[in-house]
Amino acid sequence: MKTALLILTLLTASTKPARVADTSLALPNLNGHALTPLHAKGKQPAVLFFITHDCPVANKMIPEMRRIAKGFSGKAQFTLVYAEPELHPKVLAKHQTDFSLAQINSVHDRKHQLVRAVGATVTPEAVVVLANGVIAYRGRINNFYEDFGKPRRVVTQHDLRDALKAVLAGQPAPKPRGDCIGCFIPKLSGYKSK
Amino acid sequence: MKKVILITTLLAALPGRAEVTFTKDVAPIIFNHCAGCHRPGEAAPFALLNYNDVRKRARLIVRVTKDRVMPPWHAEKGSFVFHGDRRLTEKQIDTLAQWTQAGAPEGDPAKLLALPKFTAGWQLGKPDLIVKMTEPFPVPAEGRDIYRGFVVPLNLPKDKWLKAIEFRPGARSVVHHCLFSYDTTGEARRMDRADRQPGFRRMRRQGRGVGSLGGWAVGGQPRELPDDLAWHLPKTADLVLSIHYHPSGKPERDQSSIGLYFTDQPPRTAFAGVQLPPAFGALSGVDIPAGNKAYKVTDSFTLPIAVEAFAISAHAHYLGKHLQMTATLPTGKQLNLLDIPDWDFSWQEQYQFKDFIKLPKGTRLDSMVVWDNSEANPNNPTVPPVRVRWGVESKDEMGSLTLLCRPAPGERYATLTTAYARHFTEVRTRTTREMAARVQGTNGDRILDAFLRRNDRNRNGKIDLSEAPRWLKPSFDRADTNNDNALDAAELRAARDRLKLNR
Numbered sequence: 001m002k003t004a005l006l007i008l009t010l011l012t013a014s015t016k017p018a019r020v021a022d023t024s025l026a027l028p029n030l031n032g033h034a035l036t037p038l039h040a041k042g043k044q045p046a047v048l049f050f051i052t053h054d055c056p057v058a059n060k061m062i063p064e065m066r067r068i069a070k071g072f073s074g075k076a077q078f079t080l081v082y083a084e085p086e087l088h089p090k091v092l093a094k095h096q097t098d099f100s101l102a103q104i105n106s107v108h109d110r111k112h113q114l115v116r117a118v119g120a121t122v123t124p125e126a127v128v129v130l131a132n133g134v135i136a137y138r139g140r141i142n143n144f145y146e147d148f149g150k151p152r153r154v155v156t157q158h159d160l161r162d163a164l165k166a167v168l169a170g171q172p173a174p175k176p177r178g179d180c181i182g183c184f185i186p187k188l189s190g191y192k193s194k
Numbered sequence: 195m196k197k198v199i200l201i202t203t204l205l206a207a208l209p210g211r212a213e214v215t216f217t218k219d220v221a222p223i224i225f226n227h228c229a230g231c232h233r234p235g236e237a238a239p240f241a242l243l244n245y246n247d248v249r250k251r252a253r254l255i256v257r258v259t260k261d262r263v264m265p266p267w268h269a270e271k272g273s274f275v276f277h278g279d280r281r282l283t284e285k286q287i288d289t290l291a292q293w294t295q296a297g298a299p300e301g302d303p304a305k306l307l308a309l310p311k312f313t314a315g316w317q318l319g320k321p322d323l324i325v326k327m328t329e330p331f332p333v334p335a336e337g338r339d340i341y342r343g344f345v346v347p348l349n350l351p352k353d354k355w356l357k358a359i360e361f362r363p364g365a366r367s368v369v370h371h372c373l374f375s376y377d378t379t380g381e382a383r384r385m386d387r388a389d390r391q392p393g394f395r396r397m398r399r400q401g402r403g404v405g406s407l408g409g410w411a412v413g414g415q416p417r418e419l420p421d422d423l424a425w426h427l428p429k430t431a432d433l434v435l436s437i438h439y440h441p442s443g444k445p446e447r448d449q450s451s452i453g454l455y456f457t458d459q460p461p462r463t464a465f466a467g468v469q470l471p472p473a474f475g476a477l478s479g480v481d482i483p484a485g486n487k488a489y490k491v492t493d494s495f496t497l498p499i500a501v502e503a504f505a506i507s508a509h510a511h512y513l514g515k516h517l518q519m520t521a522t523l524p525t526g527k528q529l530n531l532l533d534i535p536d537w538d539f540s541w542q543e544q545y546q547f548k549d550f551i552k553l554p555k556g557t558r559l560d561s562m563v564v565w566d567n568s569e570a571n572p573n574n575p576t577v578p579p580v581r582v583r584w585g586v587e588s589k590d591e592m593g594s595l596t597l598l599c600r601p602a603p604g605e606r607y608a609t610l611t612t613a614y615a616r617h618f619t620e621v622r623t624r625t626t627r628e629m630a631a632r633v634q635g636t637n638g639d640r641i642l643d644a645f646l647r648r649n650d651r652n653r654n655g656k657i658d659l660s661e662a663p664r665w666l667k668p669s670f671d672r673a674d675t676n677n678d679n680a681l682d683a684a685e686l687r688a689a690r691d692r693l694k695l696n697r
Contacts, residue, residue, distance in 0.1 A: 054240040059443035063203075063336040098444045098658075099335075146572055149263035152336065152576040155514060184253040 020133040021117045023167055027107045030096070037107060037114060040077035045136065045167050047076050047160075048127040049104075050120040052084045053095040055183035057145050058124040062099045064141060065124070069104050069163060075168055076128075080106040081114050083123055083185045107136045112188050122180045126160045128167055136162035141175030214293040215301025216245050222307055223286050224248055224255075227265050229309060230413070237366045237412045243309060245300050248521060252294040257373065261286045266413050268541050272530035275548040278415050318360050321453025323348070325433060329392045330449040333368045333439045338575070339540070340439040340590055344393040345382035345432050346452065355424035355460055359407055360416035360453040365446040370438045371411035371542050372450070375432040379403040381433060396436075396586050406467070407433075408544050409507075417546055417676050420504050422461045425598065437542065464607055465600040467503075470495055470561035471517065472618045474509060474592040479625040480565075480584040482513065482591060487568045493621065496555045498613040500602035502550040506532045510593040512539050512573040513582060516564040519595040524556040531559075532595060536570035539588075541571060563593035642686055 023039040023046075040046040049065045051058040069078040080101060082092055091106060095101070109115055118127045118135055128137040145155040163173035214220070224232075224242050232242035241247050248255065258264040265280035293299070325346045333340065363369035377383075382405070385394035407425055408455040410416070419425070433452065471478040471493035482489040514537035521529045532545060567579050575589050576582075582591050601607050649657050658680045662670055673681050673689040681689075 056239040056442070060237070060336065060441070062443045076372040100444075148258050148261055149266075150572045153575040156577055183251070186250045186252075 019119060019135045021129055021135055023059070023129065023133045025113055025117055027109065027113065030092070030106050030108065030133070035079065035105060035107060036082065037077075037079035037105070038069070038117065040131065043131045045076045045131070045164070046129045047072075047078045047117065047164070048081050048114060049078070049141075050081045050083045050115070050123050050125045050127070050185065051162075052123045052183055053082065053087060053091060054183070057182040061124050061141055061144060062101070064144070066100070066104065068164075071161075072093045072164055072168075076141060079080070080104045081120075082106065082108045083115050083120065084113065085110045085188060094127070103146055105139065112171065112185075115185055121185055122182045124162075124182050125180050125183060128160075128163055128173060130167065136167050137173040137176070140178060140180040143178055145181040148181060212535050213299060213301075214289060214296055215299050216248060216293065217303060217306045219289050219301075220248060220293050222246075223282065225307060227280060227282060227286075227308055230312065233312065235366070237363070237369075239367070245303070245306075247297045247664040251298075252290075252298045256294045259290055262616040268534050268536065268538060268540055270530075270533040270535060270597035272533055273456075274531070274551055277417060277546045277548055280413060286540055289428060291555040298315065316360055316362070316453050318358055318418070318453070318455055321360060322456045323454040324451060325454070326451045327364070327392075327435070327449045330364070330447040331392045331439075333365065333446045333448060334441055334536050335443055335445045336441045339370075339588075340441075341396070342393045342439065343382065343385065343396060344376070344435045344437065345386045346435065347383075348427075348454075350429040350431065353429050354456045355458070356372070356407065356427045356429045356454060357424050357457045358416055358418040358455040359410075360455070362453070363412040364450045364452040365450065368439045368446045369412075369448055369450060370440045370540055371409060372438070373542065374407035374452075375405060375436070376407060376427060376435045377404050377426075377434050378428050378432075379429045381430075382434045388477055394437065404434075407437060407487075409542060411541055411543055414543065418455065418545070420550065422459060423465055423504070424457055424459075424461050426464075438542075440540065444528065445616050463600050465598055466607065466610055466614070467596045467598050468495060468497075468559060468610075469594050469596040470559060471563070471594050472614075472621055474594045475563065476584050476592075477622040477625055478584070480582075480591055480593065482565050482567045482582045482583050484579040487566050487570070488515070489565045489567060490562060492559045492560065493594075494558055494563045495614065495617050497553060497555060497559065497610070499605040499609045500555045501551055501553050501599040501605070501610065502595050502602055503531070503547065503599040504550050505544060505546045505598040506595065507542070507544045507598075508532060508537070508538065508595045509542065510537055510565070510574050511588050511591050512562060513565040513567050513571065513591050514539065514563065514567040514593055515571070516562070517593070517595055519561045519597065520598060521523075521551075521553055522558045522560065524637040526648045531597065553599070555605075559597065561595045563595075565591060565593065565680055604673050638690070639687070642690060643683065646683055646686060654680070657686070 021038050024036065025038055026034045026036050029035045037048055038046050065080070087108065096106065114120070118129065118138060120127060120138070124141060125166065126137070126141050127135060130136050137160070139159060141160045142155045143152060144155050145151055157177050159176045166173045228242050230236070232238040234241055259282055265282065267280040269276065307411065315663065325348060327344050327346060329340060331344070359374050361372050389395065435450070437450065471491060475491060478491045478493070480491060507517065510517060516535050517537055519531045522533055523529070540615045549660065567574065567582055569577055569579055584591060601610060646657060649661050649663065651661055659670055668680070669689070674687065675685055675686050
């Protein structure tokens with residue numbers, strides 16, 4: 001069945017083969033307990049939110065991330081990923097308190113293991129990983145920001161919610177309807193242009 | 195692809211094309227144009243004070259400078275230079291892009307430019323009077339922007355001449371801009387008392403006893419009025435703050451402080467604000483249909499005396515798109531005073547000219563305000579769009595540009611204000627006439643449609659000759675322009691319009 005699902009997903013998603021992540025990747029959470037952010041229990045999808053603590057776009061969308069995590073609680077596993085290797089633990093802890101993030105599992109991706117595993121490039125960026133490791137969705141959370149410096153007064157497209165609903169219904173996730181706007185995640189070994 | 199990279203590398207290595215480095219090329223741009231806000235304790239969300247800070251965000255910096263989102267400055271290059279113009283030159287933007295493309299090299303750190311000396315605390319020195327919001331205002335973690343008024347009693351012992359106001363935001367991450375005014379009517383206090391939350395929703399009263407005192411926006415520096423100019427502040431005046439808050443993702447509490455700088459020297463002359471269209475567009479019949487991408491209102495005023503202009507500002511709400519004011523001199527030469535082609539309600543700057551602009555008697559000022567009420571406008575607060583008319587609430591619209599000027603030496607202030615008052619009345623009268631004509635037109639069509647429905651007994655959408663009332667029969671053939679022995683709605687309308695013209 002798992003193989004059949006994998007083949008179906010590969011066939012329906014696009015002509016390009018879907019990226020598959022290593023779901024066994026383990027990282028400690030902020031209390032030091034081992035987590036497997038890409039592997040949820042049972043057949044639940046795993047959802048990652050990539051953020052940086054001082055990205056204004058990411059911070060403005062944290063309340064929506066919290067709402068999505070609460071709304072899909074029990075149906076998907078959510079992890080908040082701090083994608084900044086140099087972030088001091090005290091600054092990270094303050095960010096958790098300031099933005100009331102105790103309810104979401106959080107990890108500090110010091111070596112960009114998760115960034116590389118799923119190909120995240122921007123914060124905030126959401127990634128949905130199926131139980132078989134297939135990356136079903138990677139992109140914006142919604143259309144709050146469609147361009148730099150131009151937040152929408154009314155959000156009209158909820159890309160991540162739509163992707164999650166589709167995945168939970170056994171359907172392929174629709175692609176994001178726009179670019180992910182926010183702060184670029186710099187590569188680990190200094191900046192190198194693409 | 196490999197060949198392109200090779201050629202690019204060879205070109206970059208050619209003598210005479212020096213490597214772009216942080217120390218030599220990028221630091222002077224960032225330190226002088228960005229670090230003022232991008233440092234701890236200031237409004238920007240992260241610091242840009244050293245190589246590592248900038249390297250980490252190199253791609254973001256290239257993107258936002260190319261798009262001219264940063265440094266924030268919404269006025270296009272016009273005919274005159276403004277104080278505190280934060281725009282980067284094309285060359286500076288190219289330098290940032292080249293540096294990033296080259297891998298963001300640091301260069302020789304020993305040659306790094308020193309950071310500018312930033313003044314701590316009050317930028318204009320110790321104020322003559324420091325006041326604070328009477329209580330903190332809670333800003334929630336998220337939700338729509340908040341526009342809130344606050345009254346701050348000044349308790350002045352006597353009338354004062356005010357040279358400058360300096361605003362120190364309490365919660366810098368959420369305070370986006372603040373407009374200052376004074377109120378001697380007690381209206382702001384009454385509204386504050388009537389509202390259970392700190393502050394009040396909106397100052398409704400305008401006119402006598404209420405006056406503007408400029409404003410502050412993120413990135414802006416406080417500045418004194420030029421020369422001997424000063425605002426007259428009556429001793430009974432309360433200070434009124436209209437603060438625009440942007441929720442940041444976490445709850446904040448703001449209690450901003452304000453420093454006032456007085457002078458004992460009264461100015462040689464008062465100054466006036468020539469606002470076009472007047473009353474923030476209230477008299478211009480602003481009525482924007484849902485979905486309209488470019489609804490335009492224009493206004494013109496000819497200066498009855500020579501003036502010296504020193505500042506200009508624009509105002510619209512969320513749907514504002516393009517705001518512009520030009521001056522056409524009696525010689526025919528046109529000057530661009532202010533042009534904001536991509537208006538953003540969040541950045542309400544007060545643009546002060548570097549030097550006084552001399553405008554001779556007979557100069558025509560033209561203003562244009564364009565609104566975008568389409569769904570594609572990300573600032574539209576209502577989706578799907580709805581009809582929007584003039585009003586003070588943020589979902590209503592306003593729109594105007596205001597030129598601040600004083601009479602040139604030898605000219606009379608009263609001549610200017612009398613002519614402007616006349617213009618005010620003319621705009622109101624013209625709009626009233628236009629609106630009356632519009633209503634009449636709409637009613638006329640409605641009456642005509644009802645007439646057609648009432649007489650179209652065979653329901654073919656036309657009035658056949660046999661259906662026409664007796665009074666219509668003599669002119670039936672003339673109205674039946676397509677000779678089908680029936681009058682459709684278009685023929686009836688055309689006949690009515692011909693009748694109107696012959697009256």
